[in-house]
Amino acid sequence: MDIFETPLPGVGVRYEFEAESGDRVGLVVRRDGKRDLGLYDRTDPDACTGTLELSEGDASALAELLGGTNITARLESLRHQVEGLAIEWITMPSTGGLANHTIGDGHIRTKTSASIVAVIRDEVGVPGPGPDFELRPGDTVLVMGSEHAVSQARQILIG
């Protein structure tokens, strides 16, 4: 299934895909976490026949019902449990930083005490990547640690 992504300047991002039934579905993820789910009109393909406005909580509840594994929400609750724990998703740049280098090259754990817990590549998650794991441009790296450590790790990762 192809998902099209369009930036909405000042609002967030809009995703759009065609369901197997032929219905086209649009989803706006706003910067403040709110979501708008819309079903496109078949006679006027640019407008929605209706939209559903979801709060962040509604959206994760719906995701659970739909059978998605809701990583972000679980991480969020983890962050509330451990005071001072910072979790950040860092997208690898096309060049510079640790792009096209292995995780071990960066010595992130020894230098900053932050940990790389997972890497997401092409929508597939790699949990607990080892030091030999090579980071590629566009990979999303999940880093955990104290706020300071995570921001240092970010510097190393993106250069």
Added chain:
Amino acid sequence: MFQDGGVHALRLVAAGPEGTGVILVELGIVLLVLAFLGRVAAKLGVPSIPLYLAAGLLMGEGGFIPVDAGEDFLAVGAQIGVVLLLLLLGLEYSPQDLQHGLRTTWQAGIVDGLANGAPGFLLGIMMGWTVTASLLLAGVTYISSSGIIARLLDDFDRYANRETPVILSILVMEDIVMAVFLPIMAVLLVGASLVQGAVAAGIAIAIVAAAFFISLKFSAHVSKVVHSHSRELLLLSVLGLAFLVAGLAEAAQVSAAVGAFLLGLTLSGQVADDVRTLMPPLRDVFGGIFFVFFGLTIDPRDLWPVLLPALLLAVVTAITKIGTGMWAARRVGIGPKGQWRTGISLIPRGEFSIVIAGLGITAGIQPQLGPLAAAYVLILAIGGSLLMRFAAHIGGPAQWREELASRR
């Protein structure tokens, strides 16, 4: 600490100059009128900006409610309002949004500028205004109100629509153009000759470009310095920085508004998120004061002679905006109905038309510019919003053609 502050405050009020009470009473009335009008606007489903403007017109000299003691405060408040409006506008966009906007919509930006600036400019020249004053009027008619439009798109649940990115990227483009336009006007308004003006404008553009580049490059550093978990400290540092940058920009004749806009762009990440939740109420209060103050500076009796030109200009530039929007939407493969919605959605003019006209008023170059801009914005802010609400019912050219064909 609080007790101490309380005592100080008491002493300040007690020792306040003669007339402090009158100023407070007047400000109280002004703010309460705004509050009332805000409620009316929400009930009617129209933006509050035109109502605030109308309230300003009715107050002050020549109006029904005289306000004069608090005018000094309102003048400063209006300045703060402009700074906050532009600061938050800059915060809405990330530098990446701007880069993306520049890359994908620069052609639409040029068409937009020519089609909607030209009517204003020509009318100015026809009424015998100077080139500078006519250029300001071109700015007034060119720029759509991103505040009103973004709000209405949300109200009408149209964020998910496929034409919405086209609308938003045109608005981004206009804001970029404004960042270059304002400093040029600021230079021309000082009364430089065309050659001097061109040189100074080149310098102004270079400063803006440099600031834009710096904001891209050092965004993370600035944001880090400003960041704080305490809302009080965050608010103080952001406000302080905003006034400082705006003031320096004004002194360098780049215009305070542009300074604030660039600072807004520079702030990013957590700071931007926090400020976006913290600042809007403050912006709305001072923004309201700005619109009222603009109205206050205009004698409503001056509106009558410019009403007809304003109406004419409103009709023409509504049509040119529709044309621009439809053209831009068709280029990216939006269907006829979506094209029509795009065109209609770009009609409302608002805060930035007033900011541009305000520049001319401060410089005192053309006494008719203020009243004309006020009337124009009143017409298109209200008219444009209503058109947006009923866009689907009006149908659009494609539907009219169909109906015509079926009638034959």
